[in-house]
Amino acid sequence: MTRTSLGAPLDRVDGRAKVTGAARYAADNNPAGLAHGYFVLSTIAKGTIRSIDAARASAAPGVLAVYSHANPLRLLPPRSYIAQFIGEPQRAMQDAVVRHYGQIVAMVVAETFEQARDAAALVTVEYDAQPPAADFLAGVPGARDPQTPFGHPVTILADGVPDIDAALAASEVTHTAVYTQPPEHHNPMEPHSAVAMWDGGKLTIHSGSQGPALHALDLAEGLGVPQEDVHVIGPYVGGGFGGKATSWSPTLLAAAAARALRRPVKVVTTREQLFTVTGHRTASHLTVTLGARRDGTLTAVKNLAVTTFEIENPASPPTAAYKCPNLDLRLKVVDLDIPRRTIMRAPGYAAGTFGLECAMDELAHELGLDPIELRMRNYATASPDKGLPYASKHLDECYRVGAERFGWSRRKAEPRSVTDGQWLVGMGMATCVLPSSQHAGAARVRFRANGTVEVACNTADLGTGAMTVLAMAGADRLGLPVGRIRPALGDSTLPVAAEGDSFMGAVGSAATSTILSAVHDAAGEAITALIAHAVSDARSPFHGMDAQDVRYSSGVLEGGGRRAGFGELLTTTGTPGVEAVTTATLGEDTERYAFITSGAHFCEVRVHRLTGEARLSRVTCVVDAGTIVNGKTARGQIAGGVVMSAGQALLEGAYVEPATGRIANANFADYLVPVNADIPAVDVHFLDHPDTRYNPQGARGLGELTGTGVAAAIANAIYNATGTRVRDLPITPDKLLS
Amino acid sequence: MRPYTYAAPGTVREALALAGDGSAYLAGGTTLVDLVKLEVMTPEHVLDITRLPLRGVAVRDGALRIGALERMADVAEHPLVAGPYPVLAEALLRSASPQIRNMATIGGNLLQRTRCGYFRDTASACNKRVPGSGCPALTGENRMHAILGTSDACAATHPSDLAVALVALDASVHLASRDGERSVKLADFYLLPGGTPEKENALRPGELITSVSVPALAWAERSTYVKVRDRSSYEFALTSAAVALDLRDGVVRAARVAAGGVGTRPWRLPAVEAALTGAPAREDAFEAAAAKAADGARPLAHNAFKPELLRRTVVRALLELAGRS
Numbered sequence A: 001m002t003r004t005s006l007g008a009p010l011d012r013v014d015g016r017a018k019v020t021g022a023a024r025y026a027a028d029n030n031p032a033g034l035a036h037g038y039f040v041l042s043t044i045a046k047g048t049i050r051s052i053d054a055a056r057a058s059a060a061p062g063v064l065a066v067y068s069h070a071n072p073l074r075l076l077p078p079r080s081y082i083a084q085f086i087g088e089p090q091r092a093m094q095d096a097v098v099r100h101y102g103q104i105v106a107m108v109v110a111e112t113f114e115q116a117r118d119a120a121a122l123v124t125v126e127y128d129a130q131p132p133a134a135d136f137l138a139g140v141p142g143a144r145d146p147q148t149p150f151g152h153p154v155t156i157l158a159d160g161v162p163d164i165d166a167a168l169a170a171s172e173v174t175h176t177a178v179y180t181q182p183p184e185h186h187n188p189m190e191p192h193s194a195v196a197m198w199d200g201g202k203l204t205i206h207s208g209s210q211g212p213a214l215h216a217l218d219l220a221e222g223l224g225v226p227q228e229d230v231h232v233i234g235p236y237v238g239g240g241f242g243g244k245a246t247s248w249s250p251t252l253l254a255a256a257a258a259r260a261l262r263r264p265v266k267v268v269t270t271r272e273q274l275f276t277v278t279g280h281r282t283a284s285h286l287t288v289t290l291g292a293r294r295d296g297t298l299t300a301v302k303n304l305a306v307t308t309f310e311i312e313n314p315a316s317p318p319t320a321a322y323k324c325p326n327l328d329l330r331l332k333v334v335d336l337d338i339p340r341r342t343i344m345r346a347p348g349y350a351a352g353t354f355g356l357e358c359a360m361d362e363l364a365h366e367l368g369l370d371p372i373e374l375r376m377r378n379y380a381t382a383s384p385d386k387g388l389p390y391a392s393k394h395l396d397e398c399y400r401v402g403a404e405r406f407g408w409s410r411r412k413a414e415p416r417s418v419t420d421g422q423w424l425v426g427m428g429m430a431t432c433v434l435p436s437s438q439h440a441g442a443a444r445v446r447f448r449a450n451g452t453v454e455v456a457c458n459t460a461d462l463g464t465g466a467m468t469v470l471a472m473a474g475a476d477r478l479g480l481p482v483g484r485i486r487p488a489l490g491d492s493t494l495p496v497a498a499e500g501d502s503f504m505g506a507v508g509s510a511a512t513s514t515i516l517s518a519v520h521d522a523a524g525e526a527i528t529a530l531i532a533h534a535v536s537d538a539r540s541p542f543h544g545m546d547a548q549d550v551r552y553s554s555g556v557l558e559g560g561g562r563r564a565g566f567g568e569l570l571t572t573t574g575t576p577g578v579e580a581v582t583t584a585t586l587g588e589d590t591e592r593y594a595f596i597t598s599g600a601h602f603c604e605v606r607v608h609r610l611t612g613e614a615r616l617s618r619v620t621c622v623v624d625a626g627t628i629v630n631g632k633t634a635r636g637q638i639a640g641g642v643v644m645s646a647g648q649a650l651l652e653g654a655y656v657e658p659a660t661g662r663i664a665n666a667n668f669a670d671y672l673v674p675v676n677a678d679i680p681a682v683d684v685h686f687l688d689h690p691d692t693r694y695n696p697q698g699a700r701g702l703g704e705l706t707g708t709g710v711a712a713a714i715a716n717a718i719y720n721a722t723g724t725r726v727r728d729l730p731i732t733p734d735k736l737l738s
Numbered sequence B: 001m002r003p004y005t006y007a008a009p010g011t012v013r014e015a016l017a018l019a020g021d022g023s024a025y026l027a028g029g030t031t032l033v034d035l036v037k038l039e040v041m042t043p044e045h046v047l048d049i050t051r052l053p054l055r056g057v058a059v060r061d062g063a064l065r066i067g068a069l070e071r072m073a074d075v076a077e078h079p080l081v082a083g084p085y086p087v088l089a090e091a092l093l094r095s096a097s098p099q100i101r102n103m104a105t106i107g108g109n110l111l112q113r114t115r116c117g118y119f120r121d122t123a124s125a126c127n128k129r130v131p132g133s134g135c136p137a138l139t140g141e142n143r144m145h146a147i148l149g150t151s152d153a154c155a156a157t158h159p160s161d162l163a164v165a166l167v168a169l170d171a172s173v174h175l176a177s178r179d180g181e182r183s184v185k186l187a188d189f190y191l192l193p194g195g196t197p198e199k200e201n202a203l204r205p206g207e208l209i210t211s212v213s214v215p216a217l218a219w220a221e222r223s224t225y226v227k228v229r230d231r232s233s234y235e236f237a238l239t240s241a242a243v244a245l246d247l248r249d250g251v252v253r254a255a256r257v258a259a260g261g262v263g264t265r266p267w268r269l270p271a272v273e274a275a276l277t278g279a280p281a282r283e284d285a286f287e288a289a290a291a292k293a294a295d296g297a298r299p300l301a302h303n304a305f306k307p308e309l310l311r312r313t314v315v316r317a318l319l320e321l322a323g324r325s
């Protein structure tokens, strides 16, 4: 195989379209006859709707319909386990029950967006309210065991150890502390939006999602139509972070309203509505207990996580982090009358590594060890839970290279030792880890008479650069310049694997490795098909030859002294295209090896000695993700994750009013995310050690990696700067006033 | 949004003639349009005043005069402001974002409404928006709320940074109405909430702000605006301090100190100013003076940190000024 493009820091193939505004996101579609939907949200968290008065709204200018449970758009409950667990088991407006504050209780459809919004303000709803359970911390002591197949406890004990508490009791030192973080919201730049239109019984819907096929399945189930009658189109997605992995009521209601009104309907949720009509990341309360010998060797880790969501398990990172003979990792759940939770970038690991990596820093301090040295003394070469050796893990090199690039040796172990004017300066580090995942994806590769190749995969580009990676994967396998590849994704009609989870699309940092293996296999078969066509078509110069005597190289067929580019060949034979569709076979040897992406973060912070603002001043991330397919988009993922995690560490958190269940800061003025001024230059360095036991290209995923560890590195740096250990995120100035 | 009529008068006289019940002036629109969309403000007539000749930054009789329609961005960079009154320029540059500062006007800035989340959410009760409906902030979310000048009816912070700097500098607003023109000290212009939080200032119905003036203060060259916030930029203050120092031979001869993020109106701190006068320019003396900054504070459940943060903010501003050559 010729390595033409993999690894190059290529510009995005869709970059120009995006920055010029030519890229069409879902809401940019304006078909003729378009009507606009706007939602009315509940203003109580628990109870029932006594009455809805839609008379004034219905009479308002331009209003076409006002829907509610009393005048419903019927939606069937989801059947797929994915929607059940990470989405909405209950679709909006199907009954009079209010399950959380900000639930959709009515939908106004009008000729224009403004008319719909203004009429929505005229809908009056009366409730029979009950006091909600909305106080997470109050619920922690009474949290229940999980009930789903997820979140099972992990207990690993060395021979002769009866239970984890015995292992801790036998440890020379222990460290225990509670680490908490408030709910977080994905807040993608593009809110959930949809433009739905029906043609007979068939639905076409423009809607950004992480997995167009799953989105189509959800819609088909909800609307009670066959899946093949739903066509989801969403080539451009303005961010997902897990929030668009499954489908939410706004999209389904757009489709249902379009069906009822027999005209296209657009729905764009507002920023404020997004906080409650789609899912968010659970709050978490994690008790970490580490047991160790005085030399720093870990002897036991006990984690008890409490969340409001069974799928996010902050107790789990020790299954992937350090060598340790005794683990006891448990999750408990608090049931609250609050908006739905769903997966968000690095589920479980984001909050879980904050706790674990702060605890490791605290242990290092107690033992008088350098934080890197403590981590090296517990270096895992095999996965702690399965015991399988890592096929390729170079985290030790990440520590070494990172320390060098960052200047870690200049760090003073004693907190509050370094100042710069009125600012206290500190350094911190943390490990980031994420077990690798990929899916057996399907791809279609089609040689076309115009000399281009369409490479298609049923996944999505959430802004990650997947479209570019798709083109590069095709170019690499076919020996063609990227410019001759036409990547296609974000369309539910593209091929999906018959089995497995690949129809979920871009989740679990799996998109790149899924694309690579799928395109690799499909391109191989497309070459075979091209040769078969060349020898069988009567008009072909290769007609009648034995297929084995025709070779493909860089877009050209050769054999028996004859030679033709595929475009020329297909033109000659009058064939528009020759294609192959395959489902990849995963090459990974999961019986014998474990696979992991890891890295080391180094942060420098400045904290004002009087007023306590913590500002990030330097960041270095060194990452071992196997082969880096595109250095530029990969860097974007790592740096973007640092930005998001800086938000987690210093700014973000929804405040759910305990008495009412209302999110007090459900808007961008009060829910703070980082701005440019918060983020220094981020130094990203990739090791390049292909993990060829994972897939032929040796690439593991990395999209969620910097969703882990960064918050801890920042918290550790703040401790080093100030001597104050904050275990409750976000670390705002008021927490640093000691 | 409720439908409203729109007019764009060309003269002050015309604007005043059109103003009446249910009318609102539109300047940069960065507060008004937001709140109209949220249906927090529901004017029936919108009078676009951006064509009125209320512009110009000039020094007249020693006083700095800024037209009400000057943009925040332009004022911040104006040589008559940035050099002689750094506190004004800094307060402006630490407000909002460049895009908003390019739109927003000085008059509008002084009349911006509180950022209290309940005020901005028509599903909530709020005494300021609907008199007598109650104040959920007192028992609800109140981290950003005021600790000074609050009442049992309202604890909303006045959000303007510029107003804090102007109050420190003893500025006045100049007003025009059909009854004529008048001037009011900015410190007296804003009202305490008391039992009527809906009444925020001394503006009479239909009255226009035409300009703002700042009396001469030579030593305002040594002034600064320190704004403490969670995020480095684009956020309102947790606490802020506008400070000017007359410093000679290591001794404070006179001081101006006002605080933001803490008061229901911009909060001048005369007790701190008095304690600074004659004090040595040293941290311990600054601390002693700043100890009085939060006198009378009534913190709520989520902003109990504000008194201490305010004292430290004042010390920080004083140290920054003392450190300047």
Ligand SMILES: Cc1cc2nc3c(=O)[nH]c(=O)nc-3n(C[C@H](O)[C@H](O)[C@H](O)COP(=O)(O)OP(=O)(O)OC[C@H]3O[C@@H](n4cnc5c(N)ncnc54)[C@H](O)[C@@H]3O)c2cc1C
Binding pocket: A669, B024, B025, B026, B027, B028, B029, B030, B031, B032, B033, B034, B049, B068, B069, B072, B094, B095, B096, B097, B100, B103, B104, B105, B106, B107, B108, B109, B110, B111, B112, B159, B160, B161, B162, B207, B208, B209, B210, B234, B235, B236, B237
């Ligand atoms: C996202 C965001 C962040 C912000 N951050 C900050 C910040 O950090 N610090 C800060 O200080 N401010 C901040 N602001 C507020 C901003 O400074 C004000 O919105 C702006 O100054 C208002 O000016 P305007 O010209 O746009 O006023 P408009 O919105 O046009 O008017 C505001 C009000 O004043 C009235 N009005 C305007 N001009 C006159 C006049 N001449 N006479 C009589 N009445 C008049 C209007 O009728 C209206 O009631 C922020 C605003 C936003 C949207």
Ligand code: SF4
Binding pocket: B114, B116, B117, B118, B119, B125, B126, B127, B128, B129, B134, B135, B136, B137, B138, B153, B154, B155, B156, B197
């Ligand atoms: S603090 Fe004032 S503005 Fe906020 S809810 Fe109470 S009355 Fe309304």
